[in-house]
Amino acid sequence: xxxxxxxxxxxxxxxxxxxxxxxxxxxxxxxxxxxxxxxxxxxxxxxxxxxxxxxxxxxxxxxxxxxxxxxxxxxxxxxxxxxxxxxxxxxxxxxxxxxxxxxxxxxxxxxxxxxxxxxxxxxxxxxxxxxxxxxxxxxxxxxxxxxxxxxxxxxxxxxxxxxxxxxxxxxxxxxxxxxxxxxxxxxxxxxxxxxxxxxxxxxxxxxxxxxxxxxxxxxxxxxxxxxxxxxxxxxxxxxxxxxxxxxxxxxxxxxxxxxxxxxxxxxxxxxxxxxxxxxxxx
Amino acid sequence: xxxxxxxxxxxxxxxxxxxxxxxxxxxxxxxxxxxxxxxxxxxxxxxxxxxxxxxxxxxxxxxxxxxxxxxxxxxxxxxxxxxxxxxxxxxxxxxxxxxxxxxxxxxxxxxxxxxxxxxxxxxxxxxxxxxxxxxxxxxxxxxxxxxxxxxxxxxxxxxxxxxxxxxxxxxxxxxxxxxxxxxxxxxxxxxxxxxxxxxxxxxxxxxxxxxxxxxxxxxxxxxxxxxxxxxxxxxxxxxxxxxxxxxxxxxxxxxxxxxxxxxxxxxxxxxxxxxxxxxxxx
DNA sequence: TAAATCATGAAATAAAATTTCATTTTTTCT
DNA sequence: AGAAAAAATGAAATTTTATTTCATGATTTA
Numbered sequence: 001x002x003x004x005x006x007x008x009x010x011x012x013x014x015x016x017x018x019x020x021x022x023x024x025x026x027x028x029x030x031x032x033x034x035x036x037x038x039x040x041x042x043x044x045x046x047x048x049x050x051x052x053x054x055x056x057x058x059x060x061x062x063x064x065x066x067x068x069x070x071x072x073x074x075x076x077x078x079x080x081x082x083x084x085x086x087x088x089x090x091x092x093x094x095x096x097x098x099x100x101x102x103x104x105x106x107x108x109x110x111x112x113x114x115x116x117x118x119x120x121x122x123x124x125x126x127x128x129x130x131x132x133x134x135x136x137x138x139x140x141x142x143x144x145x146x147x148x149x150x151x152x153x154x155x156x157x158x159x160x161x162x163x164x165x166x167x168x169x170x171x172x173x174x175x176x177x178x179x180x181x182x183x184x185x186x187x188x189x190x191x192x193x194x195x196x197x198x199x200x201x202x203x204x205x206x207x208x209x210x211x212x213x214x215x216x217x218x219x220x221x222x223x224x225x226x227x228x229x230x231x232x233x234x235x236x237x238x239x240x241x242x243x244x245x246x247x248x249x250x251x252x253x254x255x256x257x258x259x260x261x262x263x264x265x266x267x268x269x270x271x272x273x274x275x276x277x278x279x280x281x282x
Numbered sequence: 283x284x285x286x287x288x289x290x291x292x293x294x295x296x297x298x299x300x301x302x303x304x305x306x307x308x309x310x311x312x313x314x315x316x317x318x319x320x321x322x323x324x325x326x327x328x329x330x331x332x333x334x335x336x337x338x339x340x341x342x343x344x345x346x347x348x349x350x351x352x353x354x355x356x357x358x359x360x361x362x363x364x365x366x367x368x369x370x371x372x373x374x375x376x377x378x379x380x381x382x383x384x385x386x387x388x389x390x391x392x393x394x395x396x397x398x399x400x401x402x403x404x405x406x407x408x409x410x411x412x413x414x415x416x417x418x419x420x421x422x423x424x425x426x427x428x429x430x431x432x433x434x435x436x437x438x439x440x441x442x443x444x445x446x447x448x449x450x451x452x453x454x455x456x457x458x459x460x461x462x463x464x465x466x467x468x469x470x471x472x473x474x475x476x477x478x479x480x481x482x483x484x485x486x487x488x489x490x491x492x493x494x495x496x497x498x499x500x501x502x503x504x505x506x507x508x509x510x511x512x513x514x515x516x517x518x519x520x521x522x523x524x525x526x527x528x529x530x531x532x533x534x535x536x537x538x539x540x541x542x543x544x545x546x547x548x549x550x551x552x553x554x555x556x557x558x559x560x561x562x563x564x
Numbered sequence: 565t566a567a568a569t570c571a572t573g574a575a576a577t578a579a580a581a582t583t584t585c586a587t588t589t590t591t592t593c594t
Numbered sequence: 595a596g597a598a599a600a601a602a603t604g605a606a607a608t609t610t611t612a613t614t615t616c617a618t619g620a621t622t623t624a
Contacts (some may be wrong), residue, residue: 015571033350037612047573052613058330059421062610064516071353083556086532091404094538095531102527110381115374122373138430145423145522147530163350198593239522240427245384248519249377256369256376297602319581329604334582345581346611 003069004029006224008059017046018054023072037063046068098237100245105238106245109225113145113246117221122253124204124221128178132203133165134194135182142182142243149251153258166194173203182204184239189234208243287386288340300336302326307352315353319345380519387520388527391507395528399503404535406486410460414485415441415466416448416476424464424490424525427439431533435489435540445453448476454483462488466521468495477501490525 003282007022008054014022024044025032032040041048055066080224085094092246125131131150147159160166169191173179183191186209199205207219216222225242289304306326307314314322323330371379387433399486406453407413413432417425422443426438429441448485461480465473468491477500481487489501498504 015570023291034347036354038610038612041573048612049614050571053571064349065316068353072352072356082548083520085538087538089538091401091535095395095397095400096392098531099388099527102530103388104389106381106385110378113375113377115372118377120372120536137428141423141427141430144426145420148420148423212585241526244523244526245381248384249380251379252376253373256371262511318579320579323604330581331583331604332602335602454618 003060003066004073009060012056014054016046016049018057019136020044020046021051021054023278029070029074031076033067059090063216102238102241105242109242111246112224113249114117117223118249118253121221121250122208122257124178124206125250125254126257127176128155128204129176130156130173130178132169132173132177132179132198133157133182134161134169134179134191135161136188136191137206138240139182139184139243142240142247143180145244146180146182146247146251148226148253149247153251153254163190163194166190167197170194170203171201173198173201175202177203178206179203180208181215181219182208182213182215182243183255184209184243186210186215188215191215192218208246284355285340285348287343287355287356296336297498299328299332299340302328303333303336306548310345311352311356315349315356346515353457364469384520384523387524391527394506394508395531399420399505400531400535401531402487403503403505406488406538407459407532408534408539410437410457410486411458412438412455412460414451414459414461414480415439415464416443416461416473418443418445418470420522421450421464421466421490421525424522424529425462427526428462428529428533431529432536435536436458445472448472449479452476452479453478453483457484459485460488461485462490463495463497463501464525465485465492465495466491466525468497470497473497474500492530492539494524503546 004026009028011019011022021040023046023191024040035043037048037051040122041051044051044267052063055061055063056065058069060069085097089097108118121193133143133146133150135141143161147157149158162167170179177198179195181191181195186207192214195205195207197220205219207216207222209215209219209222209224210223210226211224216224225239225246286308289308293301293304301331303326305320305469317325319330319333323333326333334345337343337345340348342348344349346382373459400474415424415425415428415432425441429439432439440451442451452461461477463473464475468489472537474496476554477487477497481500487501489498491497491501491504491506493504493506498506505528506530507521
């Protein structure tokens with residue numbers, strides 16, 4: 001509930017003097033949050049009690065409380081909405097828009113995620129005898145990334161972005177294996193087939209995809225990162241980023257579940273990489 | 283700059299009593315914005331002047347001003363602080379923390395990006411006779427993703443996550459080629475060598491890496507997504523997501539620069555993918 | 565047009581924040 | 595270790611800011 005909006009809405013419920021206050025505030029809200037009640041009264045050419053009454057009419061406790069609300073409204077100056085890139089945007093503009101859209105998607109994805117599903121997924125992953133990540137196109141990157149992460153945990157993990165390899169791998173799966181299918185659309189035919197093959201061969205299939213899609217129907221758990229993406233300019237953008245964040249969540253859940261001893265193992269991998277780097281001089 | 287983040291950062295610059303104040307605030311910032319200085323002092327079991335001094339140390343004018351800043355930080359729903367995952371977190375908790383950290387990183391990356399550099403990079407990319415993306419480990423995923431995107435533009439683009447292929451490709455580069463090197467640390471020896479080889483062979487080298495690193499020194503343009511990541515639990519997380527967002531920005535800049543006719547081409551690629559999918563029933 | 569209601573600001577009061585300064589604690593140097 | 599210096603802290607005084615009260619003037623209604 002934005003207080004600036006509220007002022008605009010209730011503008012005609014206000015008395016003449018109070019409206020003066022409203023106008024001054026709307027004209028330059030950022031100035032107001034640094035003004036005392038006296039300063040504001042003076043600027044609106046009315047008395048201090050009027051300002052106070054104005055504040056109360058907007059359901060705030062008083063002037064300081066009103067300023068707090070106002071400050072909050074201003075902070076949302078750049079709400080993380082999906083602002084669309086425009087033909088004539090400058091570099092600065094489209095950069096901001098893309099970053100903001102991405103953040104908006106993450107926010108949305110987080111809200112839609114069910115932590116029970118995450119918990120169950122982590123359960124399954126920690127007990128898996130083998131973990132496979134399958135994706136195609138943009139989702140292949142996510143699968144690739146997942147392999148990179150889980151590989152460090154020293155568990156059997158594979159990733160394929162090749163249809164045939166995926167099929168072969170799926171056919172060879174067995175009870176205790178976990179297959180994670182990644183697809184933004186959830187409608188890619190060959191992936192749905194692979195999911196089905198894996199299921200038929202007793203693997204547990206987890207989908208990182210949209211709910212209610214053909215792929216989702218083949219999965220025991222669906223982790224959906226529904227990100228209202230109109231595949232802007234025909235490229236998947238935010239969806240894969242939300243998927244990656246989800247991979248981070250799963251990987252984190254995995255390490256937490258495995259306990260502290262296990263994490264020493266990660267340190268080993270990390271230390272091992274060090275020799276391939278130039279030293280940092282502090 | 284988020285004041286909550288600032289408090290966290292400057293925690294060890296504070297005196298003992300001031301830290302008590304910080305702790306009370308961090309524990310429940312939303313309570314504090316409705317407290318008077320006296321109430322806060324009492325809760326932290328210190329005196330009012332100490333609270334005041336605390337506020338000033340954080341570069342605010344005083345307590346009321348501090349509350350204003352705090353209110354603004356809270357307005358973004360959830361403060362995007364880099365909250366660290368804790369051993370005993372529930373699935374819900376670590377999910378939230380990871381998503382929030384990711385969003386915080388994106389916010390930070392956006393702020394640190396220079397739109398002039400972006401502009402120059404897009405210039406170079408649109409004029410390139412060939413574009414190469416090189417990365418290793420977690421950054422390989424970013425390079426992979428970049429290839430996936432630029433491939434759709436119907437421009438000569440390659441991606442390698444293999445040291446030897448990278449070297450060979452770099453040696454064969456020539457004037458007019460653009461090589462994009464991706465590395466979070468900027469210190470991976472073999473990547474620095476590849477960058478140098480490409481430079482020696484007259485290619486333009488753009489780095490998506492941290493400033494002031496050995497890799498950065500080999501680049502004509504450095505697009506830095508410095509994301510204060512302590513490689514939590516020894517896995518790169520937020521950094522690669524910020525890098526991906528940057529790839530989105532470059533790809534978007536590219537399509538915008540190429541104009542509307544060019545975008546029809548993207549539609550063709552997209553339409554061509556359609557037959558591989560199950561139809562969506564509306 | 566008189567009575568009633570409402571709006572307004574001056575002044576008084578109350579609350580909150582800030583400054584000053586003396587005391588205590590911590591650090592630094594011998 | 596012990597003295598001197600520096601820094602931190604809170605009690606009390608002061609200042610600033612906000613709120614309440616109330617008398618007066620404006621506006622509406624019958």
